[in-house]
Amino acid sequence: MVELPKFKVGELVVSSNSLTSGLIDGQVGLVVKVEMITRDHYIYWVRFSKKENDSPMWDTEIKLLDERDTRNR
Secondary structure (H helix, E strand, O other): OOOOOOOOOOEEEEEEEOOOOOOOOOEEEEEEEEEEEOOOEEEEEEEEEOOOOOEEEEEEHHEEEHHOOOOOO
């Protein structure tokens, strides 16, 4: 059985526990592409506001942006 992606194209996400990209936690981005690597793993291509290129992110490095993430900005 194939696991469905955790995030969809068009969703706003925030970087969290980023190990491979070097991003600081709390950067907001837009999911622009979802790429299946294996039946259980996806790479999420995210366009962050302070970067010119899309960044490949594992699902453990991003979380869905919600209202609480923007209150104190």
